[in-house]
Protein backbone atom coordinates (compact mmCIF):
# COMPACT_ATOMS: atom_id res chain seq x y z
CA UNK A 1 0.00 0.00 0.00
CA UNK A 2 2.62 2.50 1.05
CA UNK A 3 5.03 1.62 -1.74
CA UNK A 4 4.91 4.10 -4.61
CA UNK A 5 3.26 2.74 -7.72
CA UNK A 6 6.08 2.00 -10.16
CA UNK A 7 3.94 2.39 -13.30
CA UNK A 8 2.99 5.95 -12.35
CA UNK A 9 6.65 6.94 -11.97
CA UNK A 10 7.98 5.14 -15.00
CA UNK A 11 5.19 6.11 -17.40
CA UNK A 12 3.92 9.63 -16.65
CA UNK A 13 1.69 9.51 -19.74
CA UNK A 14 -0.47 6.84 -18.08
CA UNK A 15 -0.97 8.79 -14.89
CA UNK A 16 -4.75 8.85 -15.34
CA UNK A 17 -4.99 5.17 -14.39
CA UNK A 18 -2.86 5.42 -11.26
CA UNK A 19 -4.04 2.84 -8.70
CA UNK A 20 -5.39 5.45 -6.34
CA UNK A 21 -7.54 7.11 -9.00
CA UNK A 22 -8.78 3.76 -10.13
CA UNK A 23 -9.73 2.79 -6.58
CA UNK A 24 -11.72 6.00 -6.25
CA UNK A 25 -13.52 5.37 -9.53
CA UNK A 26 -14.44 1.84 -8.46
CA UNK A 27 -15.78 3.17 -5.18
CA UNK A 28 -17.96 5.70 -6.99
CA UNK A 29 -19.34 2.99 -9.25
CA UNK A 30 -20.19 0.90 -6.20
CA UNK A 31 -22.13 3.77 -4.64
CA UNK A 32 -23.96 4.39 -7.91
CA UNK A 33 -25.03 0.75 -8.21
CA UNK A 34 -26.25 0.79 -4.61
CA UNK A 35 -28.36 3.90 -5.16
CA UNK A 36 -29.89 2.47 -8.33
CA UNK A 37 -30.82 -0.74 -6.53
CA UNK A 38 -32.37 1.07 -3.57
CA UNK A 39 -34.42 3.32 -5.88
CA UNK A 40 -35.56 0.31 -7.90
CA UNK A 41 -36.59 -1.51 -4.73
CA UNK A 42 -38.46 1.51 -3.44
CA UNK A 43 -40.48 1.96 -6.60
CA UNK A 44 -41.05 -1.57 -7.88
CA UNK A 45 -41.74 -3.49 -4.67
CA UNK A 46 -45.28 -3.77 -3.40
CA UNK A 47 -44.61 -2.24 -0.01
CA UNK A 48 -48.11 -2.38 1.42
CA UNK A 49 -48.24 -6.08 0.71
CA UNK A 50 -44.77 -6.73 2.13
CA UNK A 51 -45.63 -4.88 5.33
CA UNK A 52 -48.93 -6.72 5.48
CA UNK A 53 -47.29 -10.14 5.19
CA UNK A 54 -44.23 -9.61 7.40
CA UNK A 55 -45.06 -6.81 9.80
CA UNK A 56 -48.85 -6.55 10.13
CA UNK A 57 -49.23 -4.27 13.18
CA UNK A 58 -52.28 -5.92 14.75
CA UNK A 59 -50.60 -9.34 14.42
CA UNK A 60 -47.43 -8.01 16.03
CA UNK A 61 -49.55 -6.85 18.93
CA UNK A 62 -51.41 -10.17 19.05
CA UNK A 63 -48.20 -12.19 18.94
CA UNK A 64 -46.54 -10.37 21.84
CA UNK A 65 -48.26 -12.09 24.72
CA UNK A 66 -47.96 -14.90 27.28
CA UNK A 67 -47.47 -17.61 24.64
CA UNK A 68 -44.50 -15.76 23.14
CA UNK A 69 -42.94 -15.22 26.57
CA UNK A 70 -43.42 -18.91 27.35
CA UNK A 71 -41.68 -19.80 24.09
CA UNK A 72 -38.87 -17.34 24.77
CA UNK A 73 -38.48 -18.78 28.26
CA UNK A 74 -38.41 -22.32 26.87
CA UNK A 75 -35.72 -21.38 24.33
CA UNK A 76 -33.63 -19.99 27.19
CA UNK A 77 -34.23 -23.03 29.42
CA UNK A 78 -33.48 -25.52 26.62
CA UNK A 79 -30.29 -23.67 25.69
CA UNK A 80 -29.04 -23.12 29.23
CA UNK A 81 -29.64 -26.73 30.26
CA UNK A 82 -28.04 -28.12 27.11
CA UNK A 83 -25.05 -25.79 27.54
CA UNK A 84 -24.52 -26.90 31.13
CA UNK A 85 -24.87 -30.55 30.12
CA UNK A 86 -22.49 -29.93 27.23
CA UNK A 87 -19.94 -28.22 29.49
CA UNK A 88 -19.89 -31.06 31.99
CA UNK A 89 -19.77 -33.85 29.40
CA UNK A 90 -17.41 -31.77 27.24
CA UNK A 91 -14.98 -31.32 30.14
CA UNK A 92 -15.03 -35.06 30.83
CA UNK A 93 -14.44 -35.76 27.12
CA UNK A 94 -11.60 -33.22 26.99
CA UNK A 95 -9.92 -34.89 29.98
CA UNK A 96 -10.42 -38.28 28.32
CA UNK A 97 -8.84 -36.94 25.12
CA UNK A 98 -5.78 -35.94 27.17
CA UNK A 99 -5.73 -39.15 29.21
CA UNK A 100 -2.64 -41.30 29.40
CA UNK A 101 -4.85 -44.37 29.01
CA UNK A 102 -5.23 -44.86 25.24
CA UNK A 103 -8.72 -46.46 25.27
CA UNK A 104 -10.11 -43.34 26.97
CA UNK A 105 -8.60 -41.24 24.19
CA UNK A 106 -10.13 -43.51 21.55
CA UNK A 107 -13.60 -43.46 23.09
CA UNK A 108 -13.61 -39.67 23.44
CA UNK A 109 -12.27 -39.28 19.92
CA UNK A 110 -14.99 -41.55 18.49
CA UNK A 111 -17.75 -39.73 20.40
CA UNK A 112 -16.51 -36.31 19.30
CA UNK A 113 -16.08 -37.26 15.64
CA UNK A 114 -19.46 -39.00 15.60
CA UNK A 115 -21.47 -36.10 16.97
CA UNK A 116 -19.55 -33.44 15.09
CA UNK A 117 -20.04 -35.26 11.81
CA UNK A 118 -23.75 -35.86 12.31
CA UNK A 119 -26.41 -33.22 11.49
CA UNK A 120 -27.89 -32.19 14.83
CA UNK A 121 -31.38 -32.78 13.48
CA UNK A 122 -30.64 -36.48 13.06
CA UNK A 123 -29.89 -36.68 16.78
CA UNK A 124 -33.19 -34.97 17.55
CA UNK A 125 -35.15 -37.27 15.23
CA UNK A 126 -33.53 -40.23 16.97
CA UNK A 127 -34.48 -38.89 20.41
CA UNK A 128 -38.00 -38.27 19.17
CA UNK A 129 -38.28 -41.93 18.15
CA UNK A 130 -36.70 -43.39 21.29
CA UNK A 131 -39.96 -43.68 23.28
CA UNK A 132 -41.51 -45.53 20.33
CA UNK A 133 -38.55 -47.80 19.74
CA UNK A 134 -38.09 -48.62 23.41
CA UNK A 135 -41.61 -49.06 24.60
CA UNK A 136 -42.41 -47.25 27.81
CA UNK A 137 -39.05 -45.48 27.92
CA UNK A 138 -39.10 -42.00 29.38
CA UNK A 139 -36.42 -39.43 30.00
CA UNK A 140 -37.00 -37.51 33.26
CA UNK A 141 -38.31 -33.93 33.20
CA UNK A 142 -39.85 -34.40 29.78
CA UNK A 143 -39.62 -32.48 27.50
CA UNK A 144 -36.76 -30.52 29.11
CA UNK A 145 -34.71 -33.60 29.96
CA UNK A 146 -34.92 -34.90 26.40
CA UNK A 147 -33.89 -31.58 24.90
CA UNK A 148 -31.07 -31.07 27.37
CA UNK A 149 -29.63 -34.50 26.65
CA UNK A 150 -30.12 -34.39 22.86
CA UNK A 151 -28.86 -30.85 22.36
CA UNK A 152 -26.26 -31.29 25.11
CA UNK A 153 -24.77 -34.38 23.50
CA UNK A 154 -24.25 -32.50 20.26
CA UNK A 155 -22.89 -29.45 22.09
CA UNK A 156 -20.53 -31.53 24.22
CA UNK A 157 -18.68 -32.77 21.15
CA UNK A 158 -17.90 -29.22 20.05
CA UNK A 159 -17.24 -27.97 23.57
CA UNK A 160 -14.85 -30.85 24.27
CA UNK A 161 -12.48 -29.73 21.53
CA UNK A 162 -12.60 -26.12 22.73
CA UNK A 163 -11.99 -27.12 26.34
CA UNK A 164 -9.12 -29.39 25.33
CA UNK A 165 -7.49 -26.50 23.47
CA UNK A 166 -7.93 -24.35 26.58
CA UNK A 167 -6.32 -26.94 28.86
CA UNK A 168 -3.39 -27.27 26.49
CA UNK A 169 -2.98 -23.49 26.37
CA UNK A 170 -2.24 -23.34 30.12
CA UNK A 171 1.56 -23.21 30.47
CA UNK A 172 3.25 -26.38 31.71
CA UNK A 173 4.89 -24.40 34.51
CA UNK A 174 1.48 -23.99 36.15
CA UNK A 175 1.07 -27.73 36.65
CA UNK A 176 4.69 -28.03 37.77
CA UNK A 177 4.20 -25.30 40.36
CA UNK A 178 1.00 -26.92 41.61
CA UNK A 179 2.56 -30.39 41.80
CA UNK A 180 5.64 -28.99 43.57
CA UNK A 181 3.32 -27.70 46.27
CA UNK A 182 2.18 -31.28 46.82
CA UNK A 183 -1.11 -31.12 44.92
CA UNK A 184 -2.27 -34.31 43.27
CA UNK A 185 -2.72 -34.11 39.52
CA UNK A 186 -6.50 -34.09 39.98
CA UNK A 187 -6.32 -31.17 42.42
CA UNK A 188 -3.93 -29.30 40.14
CA UNK A 189 -6.35 -29.81 37.25
CA UNK A 190 -9.34 -28.66 39.28
CA UNK A 191 -7.83 -25.70 41.12
CA UNK A 192 -5.15 -24.45 38.76
CA UNK A 193 -5.54 -25.66 35.17
CA UNK A 194 -9.30 -25.70 34.52
CA UNK A 195 -10.01 -22.22 35.92
CA UNK A 196 -7.31 -20.78 33.67
CA UNK A 197 -8.40 -22.88 30.70
CA UNK A 198 -11.99 -21.64 30.93
CA UNK A 199 -10.77 -18.06 31.18
CA UNK A 200 -8.76 -18.53 28.00
CA UNK A 201 -11.67 -20.05 26.07
CA UNK A 202 -14.39 -17.69 27.28
CA UNK A 203 -14.78 -16.04 23.82
CA UNK A 204 -15.17 -19.30 21.85
CA UNK A 205 -17.42 -20.70 24.57
CA UNK A 206 -19.73 -17.72 24.21
CA UNK A 207 -19.74 -18.25 20.45
CA UNK A 208 -20.81 -21.83 20.98
CA UNK A 209 -23.56 -20.67 23.30
CA UNK A 210 -24.87 -18.46 20.47
CA UNK A 211 -24.86 -21.41 18.07
CA UNK A 212 -26.72 -23.43 20.67
CA UNK A 213 -29.43 -20.78 21.06
CA UNK A 214 -30.09 -21.21 17.35
CA UNK A 215 -29.80 -25.00 17.39
CA UNK A 216 -32.44 -25.15 20.12
CA UNK A 217 -34.93 -24.48 17.31
CA UNK A 218 -34.37 -28.06 16.15
CA UNK A 219 -36.49 -29.39 19.00
CA UNK A 220 -39.54 -28.84 16.78
CA UNK A 221 -38.99 -32.36 15.41
CA UNK A 222 -39.63 -33.80 18.87
CA UNK A 223 -43.37 -33.22 18.64
CA UNK A 224 -43.82 -31.16 21.79
CA UNK A 225 -46.98 -30.13 23.54
CA UNK A 226 -47.85 -26.41 23.60
CA UNK A 227 -46.19 -25.85 26.97
CA UNK A 228 -42.95 -27.09 25.42
CA UNK A 229 -42.96 -24.81 22.39
CA UNK A 230 -39.87 -22.73 21.90
CA UNK A 231 -39.58 -19.66 19.68
CA UNK A 232 -39.34 -21.35 16.28
CA UNK A 233 -42.12 -23.84 16.88
CA UNK A 234 -44.30 -21.12 18.36
CA UNK A 235 -43.66 -18.73 15.47
CA UNK A 236 -44.27 -21.41 12.88
CA UNK A 237 -47.56 -22.58 14.40
CA UNK A 238 -48.81 -19.02 14.81
CA UNK A 239 -47.75 -18.06 11.28
CA UNK A 240 -49.51 -21.13 9.89
CA UNK A 241 -52.81 -20.50 11.66
CA UNK A 242 -52.78 -16.81 10.67
CA UNK A 243 -51.56 -17.54 7.12
CA UNK A 244 -49.19 -14.63 7.71
CA UNK A 245 -45.47 -14.44 8.45
CA UNK A 246 -45.61 -11.70 11.09
CA UNK A 247 -45.53 -14.06 14.14
CA UNK A 248 -42.45 -15.79 12.74
CA UNK A 249 -40.74 -12.43 12.25
CA UNK A 250 -41.52 -11.50 15.86
CA UNK A 251 -40.11 -14.83 17.05
CA UNK A 252 -37.03 -14.20 14.89
CA UNK A 253 -36.49 -10.84 16.58
CA UNK A 254 -36.59 -12.60 19.94
CA UNK A 255 -33.58 -14.70 18.84
CA UNK A 256 -31.71 -11.50 18.03
CA UNK A 257 -32.65 -10.21 21.47
CA UNK A 258 -30.70 -13.14 22.93
CA UNK A 259 -27.85 -13.48 20.45
CA UNK A 260 -26.93 -9.84 19.79
CA UNK A 261 -25.92 -9.06 23.41
CA UNK A 262 -23.90 -12.29 23.40
CA UNK A 263 -22.17 -11.24 20.17
CA UNK A 264 -21.27 -7.90 21.73
CA UNK A 265 -20.00 -9.77 24.79
CA UNK A 266 -17.77 -11.98 22.62
CA UNK A 267 -16.31 -8.87 21.00
CA UNK A 268 -15.52 -7.38 24.42
CA UNK A 269 -14.04 -10.64 25.70
CA UNK A 270 -11.86 -11.00 22.63
CA UNK A 271 -10.65 -7.43 23.05
CA UNK A 272 -9.69 -7.98 26.70
CA UNK A 273 -8.01 -11.30 25.93
CA UNK A 274 -6.04 -9.64 23.15
CA UNK A 275 -4.97 -6.90 25.57
CA UNK A 276 -3.96 -9.36 28.29
CA UNK A 277 -1.64 -11.23 25.93
CA UNK B 278 38.74 -22.02 64.74
CA UNK B 279 38.32 -19.35 67.39
CA UNK B 280 36.65 -16.80 65.07
CA UNK B 281 34.46 -18.71 62.65
CA UNK B 282 32.40 -16.74 60.16
CA UNK B 283 29.03 -16.35 61.91
CA UNK B 284 26.78 -17.34 59.02
CA UNK B 285 28.59 -20.61 58.49
CA UNK B 286 28.37 -22.01 61.99
CA UNK B 287 24.78 -23.15 61.74
CA UNK B 288 24.37 -26.58 63.26
CA UNK B 289 24.47 -29.34 60.66
CA UNK B 290 21.80 -31.94 60.97
CA UNK B 291 21.05 -35.25 59.37
CA UNK B 292 20.98 -35.79 55.62
CA UNK B 293 17.94 -34.23 53.97
CA UNK B 294 18.77 -35.17 50.39
CA UNK B 295 21.08 -37.96 49.32
CA UNK B 296 21.61 -38.34 45.58
CA UNK B 297 23.68 -41.27 44.47
CA UNK B 298 24.79 -42.31 41.01
CA UNK B 299 21.94 -40.38 39.41
CA UNK B 300 21.59 -40.73 35.66
CA UNK B 301 19.09 -38.89 33.51
CA UNK B 302 18.80 -38.85 29.76
CA UNK B 303 16.30 -37.33 27.37
CA UNK B 304 16.21 -39.79 24.50
CA UNK B 305 19.82 -40.18 23.44
CA UNK B 306 20.86 -36.97 25.21
CA UNK B 307 22.63 -38.04 28.42
CA UNK B 308 22.21 -35.03 30.67
CA UNK B 309 23.20 -36.42 34.09
CA UNK B 310 25.83 -39.13 34.14
CA UNK B 311 26.37 -40.21 37.72
CA UNK B 312 25.63 -37.47 40.25
CA UNK B 313 26.48 -37.95 43.92
CA UNK B 314 25.39 -35.22 46.28
CA UNK B 315 24.33 -34.92 49.91
CA UNK B 316 22.55 -32.02 51.54
CA UNK B 317 22.31 -31.89 55.31
CA UNK B 318 19.77 -30.08 57.42
CA UNK B 319 20.51 -26.37 57.70
CA UNK B 320 22.92 -26.31 54.78
CA UNK B 321 22.83 -23.86 51.91
CA UNK B 322 24.20 -25.52 48.79
CA UNK B 323 24.67 -23.47 45.63
CA UNK B 324 24.90 -25.31 42.32
CA UNK B 325 26.81 -23.54 39.59
CA UNK B 326 27.88 -24.55 36.12
CA UNK B 327 27.61 -23.69 32.44
CA UNK B 328 24.32 -23.64 30.59
CA UNK B 329 23.15 -27.10 29.65
CA UNK B 330 25.25 -28.81 32.31
CA UNK B 331 22.10 -30.29 33.87
CA UNK B 332 21.65 -28.09 36.96
CA UNK B 333 17.91 -27.64 36.43
CA UNK B 334 17.52 -31.29 35.56
CA UNK B 335 19.20 -32.31 38.83
CA UNK B 336 16.96 -29.98 40.83
CA UNK B 337 13.85 -31.20 39.02
CA UNK B 338 14.85 -34.83 39.65
CA UNK B 339 14.95 -34.16 43.39
CA UNK B 340 11.20 -33.42 43.46
CA UNK B 341 10.46 -35.79 40.59
CA UNK B 342 9.39 -33.17 38.08
CA UNK B 343 11.74 -35.29 35.96
CA UNK B 344 11.91 -39.06 36.35
CA UNK B 345 15.49 -40.26 36.82
CA UNK B 346 16.73 -42.84 34.34
CA UNK B 347 18.66 -44.66 37.06
CA UNK B 348 20.24 -44.10 40.44
CA UNK B 349 18.82 -43.22 43.80
CA UNK B 350 17.46 -40.07 45.44
CA UNK B 351 16.53 -40.15 49.10
CA UNK B 352 14.59 -37.19 50.42
CA UNK B 353 14.28 -37.22 54.22
CA UNK B 354 14.87 -40.96 54.15
CA UNK B 355 12.27 -41.68 51.46
CA UNK B 356 13.50 -43.26 48.24
CA UNK B 357 11.66 -41.08 45.72
CA UNK B 358 12.50 -43.30 42.73
CA UNK B 359 10.68 -46.19 44.43
CA UNK B 360 7.34 -46.71 42.65
CA UNK B 361 5.64 -47.16 46.05
CA UNK B 362 6.80 -43.77 47.27
CA UNK B 363 4.04 -41.24 47.88
CA UNK B 364 5.54 -38.47 45.79
CA UNK B 365 2.90 -35.91 46.81
CA UNK B 366 3.87 -36.45 50.43
CA UNK B 367 7.57 -36.02 49.63
CA UNK B 368 6.88 -32.84 47.65
CA UNK B 369 5.03 -31.39 50.64
CA UNK B 370 8.38 -31.24 52.39
CA UNK B 371 10.07 -29.53 49.44
CA UNK B 372 9.53 -25.94 48.35
CA UNK B 373 10.32 -25.11 44.74
CA UNK B 374 11.02 -21.68 43.28
CA UNK B 375 11.16 -21.43 39.50
CA UNK B 376 13.06 -19.09 37.23
CA UNK B 377 9.75 -17.97 35.64
CA UNK B 378 7.97 -17.63 39.05
CA UNK B 379 4.98 -19.70 37.82
CA UNK B 380 2.53 -17.88 40.07
CA UNK B 381 -1.12 -18.76 39.52
CA UNK B 382 -2.39 -15.77 37.51
CA UNK B 383 -6.09 -16.38 38.24
CA UNK B 384 -5.59 -16.17 42.01
CA UNK B 385 -4.68 -13.25 44.23
CA UNK B 386 -1.31 -13.12 45.94
CA UNK B 387 -2.86 -14.36 49.17
CA UNK B 388 -4.77 -17.15 47.41
CA UNK B 389 -1.55 -18.21 45.69
CA UNK B 390 -0.16 -18.82 49.17
CA UNK B 391 -3.27 -20.50 50.60
CA UNK B 392 -4.56 -22.79 47.81
CA UNK B 393 -2.13 -25.63 48.52
CA UNK B 394 -2.44 -25.24 52.28
CA UNK B 395 -6.19 -25.65 51.93
CA UNK B 396 -6.23 -28.51 49.42
CA UNK B 397 -3.10 -30.42 50.43
CA UNK B 398 -2.66 -29.75 54.15
CA UNK B 399 -6.43 -29.33 54.69
CA UNK B 400 -5.88 -26.28 56.84
CA UNK B 401 -8.82 -24.08 57.72
CA UNK B 402 -9.27 -20.88 55.71
CA UNK B 403 -8.35 -18.79 58.72
CA UNK B 404 -5.21 -20.72 59.56
CA UNK B 405 -4.08 -20.80 55.92
CA UNK B 406 -4.57 -17.06 55.61
CA UNK B 407 -2.62 -16.46 58.80
CA UNK B 408 0.33 -18.56 57.64
CA UNK B 409 0.25 -16.96 54.19
CA UNK B 410 0.13 -13.46 55.64
CA UNK B 411 3.08 -14.19 57.92
CA UNK B 412 5.16 -15.39 54.98
CA UNK B 413 4.11 -12.50 52.74
CA UNK B 414 5.26 -10.13 55.46
CA UNK B 415 8.52 -12.01 55.68
CA UNK B 416 9.20 -11.32 51.99
CA UNK B 417 8.09 -7.70 52.38
CA UNK B 418 4.74 -8.01 50.63
CA UNK B 419 2.31 -8.12 53.54
CA UNK B 420 0.31 -5.28 52.00
CA UNK B 421 -0.14 -6.85 48.56
CA UNK B 422 -2.26 -9.87 49.45
CA UNK B 423 -5.22 -8.71 47.39
CA UNK B 424 -3.21 -7.93 44.26
CA UNK B 425 -3.08 -10.27 41.28
CA UNK B 426 0.34 -11.50 40.12
CA UNK B 427 0.10 -9.49 36.89
CA UNK B 428 0.00 -6.29 38.95
CA UNK B 429 3.39 -7.01 40.52
CA UNK B 430 6.93 -6.50 39.29
CA UNK B 431 9.05 -9.55 38.53
CA UNK B 432 10.95 -9.16 41.77
CA UNK B 433 7.73 -8.98 43.75
CA UNK B 434 6.31 -11.99 41.91
CA UNK B 435 9.38 -14.04 42.74
CA UNK B 436 9.09 -13.05 46.40
CA UNK B 437 5.45 -14.16 46.36
CA UNK B 438 6.61 -17.46 44.85
CA UNK B 439 9.00 -17.84 47.78
CA UNK B 440 6.23 -17.00 50.27
CA UNK B 441 3.96 -19.50 48.52
CA UNK B 442 6.54 -22.26 48.94
CA UNK B 443 7.29 -21.27 52.54
CA UNK B 444 3.60 -21.42 53.43
CA UNK B 445 3.78 -25.19 53.07
CA UNK B 446 6.49 -25.13 55.76
CA UNK B 447 8.97 -27.22 53.78
CA UNK B 448 12.10 -28.85 55.16
CA UNK B 449 14.09 -27.95 52.06
CA UNK B 450 13.79 -25.12 49.56
CA UNK B 451 14.85 -25.67 45.96
CA UNK B 452 15.63 -22.60 43.85
CA UNK B 453 16.19 -22.80 40.09
CA UNK B 454 17.91 -19.58 39.01
CA UNK B 455 15.43 -17.47 40.97
CA UNK B 456 16.88 -14.17 39.78
CA UNK B 457 17.76 -14.96 36.16
CA UNK B 458 14.46 -13.68 34.74
CA UNK B 459 14.62 -10.41 36.68
CA UNK B 460 15.69 -6.92 35.71
CA UNK B 461 19.05 -6.24 37.39
CA UNK B 462 17.63 -3.65 39.80
CA UNK B 463 15.11 -6.19 41.16
CA UNK B 464 17.62 -8.95 41.87
CA UNK B 465 18.72 -7.49 45.19
CA UNK B 466 15.31 -7.77 46.90
CA UNK B 467 14.99 -11.44 46.05
CA UNK B 468 18.54 -12.23 47.13
CA UNK B 469 17.92 -10.37 50.40
CA UNK B 470 14.95 -12.62 51.13
CA UNK B 471 17.02 -15.71 50.36
CA UNK B 472 19.85 -14.42 52.54
CA UNK B 473 17.38 -13.98 55.41
CA UNK B 474 16.04 -17.49 54.89
CA UNK B 475 19.54 -18.88 55.02
CA UNK B 476 20.26 -16.96 58.20
CA UNK B 477 17.15 -18.47 59.78
CA UNK B 478 18.58 -21.92 59.17
CA UNK B 479 16.48 -23.02 56.17
CA UNK B 480 17.99 -25.86 54.19
CA UNK B 481 18.43 -24.61 50.63
CA UNK B 482 19.59 -25.94 47.29
CA UNK B 483 20.12 -23.02 44.94
CA UNK B 484 20.97 -23.18 41.25
CA UNK B 485 22.39 -19.75 40.57
CA UNK B 486 24.70 -17.63 38.49
CA UNK B 487 25.05 -15.09 41.32
CA UNK B 488 28.64 -15.80 42.31
CA UNK B 489 28.72 -13.07 44.96
CA UNK B 490 25.63 -14.56 46.61
CA UNK B 491 27.05 -18.08 46.45
CA UNK B 492 30.32 -16.96 48.01
CA UNK B 493 28.62 -15.07 50.78
CA UNK B 494 25.72 -17.34 51.70
CA UNK B 495 26.54 -20.88 50.62
CA UNK B 496 27.97 -23.45 52.98
CA UNK B 497 28.96 -25.47 49.96
CA UNK B 498 29.26 -24.76 46.28
CA UNK B 499 28.79 -27.55 43.76
CA UNK B 500 30.23 -27.04 40.30
CA UNK B 501 28.58 -29.16 37.62
CA UNK B 502 29.74 -29.67 34.08
CA UNK B 503 28.90 -32.27 31.48
CA UNK B 504 26.41 -34.06 33.70
CA UNK B 505 28.72 -34.72 36.65
CA UNK B 506 29.73 -32.91 39.82
CA UNK B 507 33.23 -31.64 39.08
CA UNK B 508 33.88 -29.89 42.35
CA UNK B 509 32.04 -29.79 45.69
CA UNK B 510 33.27 -27.82 48.65
CA UNK B 511 33.48 -24.61 50.62
CA UNK B 512 32.79 -21.55 48.45
CA UNK B 513 36.21 -20.10 49.21
CA UNK B 514 37.72 -23.21 47.66
CA UNK B 515 35.38 -23.85 44.71
CA UNK B 516 34.98 -20.21 43.71
CA UNK B 517 38.00 -18.67 45.37
CA UNK B 518 40.58 -21.32 44.63
CA UNK B 519 39.21 -23.94 42.22
CA UNK B 520 41.24 -27.10 41.84
CA UNK B 521 39.87 -28.21 38.49
CA UNK B 522 40.66 -26.68 35.15
CA UNK B 523 37.00 -26.81 34.05
CA UNK B 524 35.90 -24.85 37.12
CA UNK B 525 38.58 -22.23 36.48
CA UNK B 526 37.53 -21.84 32.84
CA UNK B 527 33.89 -21.46 33.83
CA UNK B 528 34.62 -18.93 36.56
CA UNK B 529 36.90 -16.97 34.29
CA UNK B 530 34.09 -16.61 31.80
CA UNK B 531 31.52 -15.70 34.43
CA UNK B 532 33.77 -13.29 36.31
CA UNK B 533 35.44 -11.93 33.17
CA UNK B 534 36.69 -8.40 34.07
CA UNK B 535 35.18 -7.02 30.84
CA UNK B 536 31.77 -7.97 32.14
CA UNK B 537 32.25 -7.19 35.81
CA UNK B 538 31.39 -3.50 35.58
CA UNK B 539 27.91 -4.50 34.44
CA UNK B 540 27.49 -6.51 37.65
CA UNK B 541 27.94 -10.18 38.39
CA UNK B 542 24.38 -10.86 37.30
CA UNK B 543 24.91 -9.56 33.79
CA UNK B 544 28.21 -11.33 33.58
CA UNK B 545 26.48 -14.57 34.43
CA UNK B 546 23.95 -13.89 31.76
CA UNK B 547 26.61 -13.15 29.22
CA UNK B 548 28.31 -16.43 30.00
CA UNK B 549 25.06 -18.32 29.88
CA UNK B 550 24.09 -16.97 26.52
CA UNK B 551 27.55 -17.28 25.03
CA UNK B 552 26.27 -20.10 22.83
CA UNK B 553 22.94 -18.49 22.04
CA UNK B 554 22.09 -17.31 18.53
CA UNK B 555 23.03 -13.78 17.50
CA UNK B 556 20.52 -11.07 18.48
CA UNK B 557 19.30 -10.88 14.90
CA UNK B 558 18.18 -14.50 15.04
CA UNK B 559 16.40 -14.17 18.35
CA UNK B 560 13.27 -12.69 16.82
CA UNK B 561 12.67 -15.93 14.97
CA UNK B 562 12.54 -18.09 18.06
CA UNK B 563 8.95 -18.68 19.17
CA UNK B 564 7.89 -17.00 22.42
CA UNK B 565 8.05 -19.25 25.45
CA UNK B 566 4.58 -20.22 26.63
CA UNK B 567 5.41 -19.16 30.18
CA UNK B 568 5.33 -15.48 29.23
CA UNK B 569 1.90 -13.94 29.50
Ligand SMILES: Nc1ncnc2c1ncn2[C@@H]1O[C@H](COP(=O)(O)OP(=O)(O)OP(=O)(O)O)[C@@H](O)[C@H]1O
Pocket residue numbers: 303306308326327328329330331332333334335549
Ligand atom coordinates in the same frame (compact mmCIF):
# COMPACT_ATOMS: atom_id res chain seq x y z
N1 LIG C 1 12.27 -31.83 29.04
C1 LIG C 1 13.39 -31.98 28.32
N2 LIG C 1 13.37 -32.70 27.17
C2 LIG C 1 14.49 -32.86 26.44
N3 LIG C 1 15.68 -32.35 26.75
C3 LIG C 1 15.78 -31.63 27.89
C4 LIG C 1 14.64 -31.40 28.71
N4 LIG C 1 15.02 -30.65 29.76
C5 LIG C 1 16.34 -30.40 29.59
N5 LIG C 1 16.80 -30.99 28.47
C6 LIG C 1 18.19 -30.97 28.01
O1 LIG C 1 19.02 -31.29 29.09
C7 LIG C 1 20.21 -30.53 29.06
C8 LIG C 1 20.44 -29.89 30.41
O2 LIG C 1 19.39 -28.97 30.65
P1 LIG C 1 19.28 -28.19 32.01
O3 LIG C 1 18.11 -27.30 31.86
O4 LIG C 1 19.30 -29.14 33.13
O5 LIG C 1 20.61 -27.34 32.04
P2 LIG C 1 20.99 -26.17 33.02
O6 LIG C 1 22.30 -26.52 33.60
O7 LIG C 1 19.89 -25.89 33.97
O8 LIG C 1 21.19 -24.95 32.03
P3 LIG C 1 20.76 -23.42 32.20
O9 LIG C 1 21.85 -22.75 32.97
O10 LIG C 1 20.68 -22.92 30.79
O11 LIG C 1 19.44 -23.38 32.88
C9 LIG C 1 20.07 -29.56 27.90
O12 LIG C 1 20.82 -30.07 26.83
C10 LIG C 1 18.61 -29.59 27.58
O13 LIG C 1 18.43 -29.43 26.19
Ligand SMILES: [Mg+2]
Pocket residue numbers: 332333334453454
Ligand atom coordinates in the same frame (compact mmCIF):
# COMPACT_ATOMS: atom_id res chain seq x y z
MG1 LIG D 1 18.45 -24.31 34.18
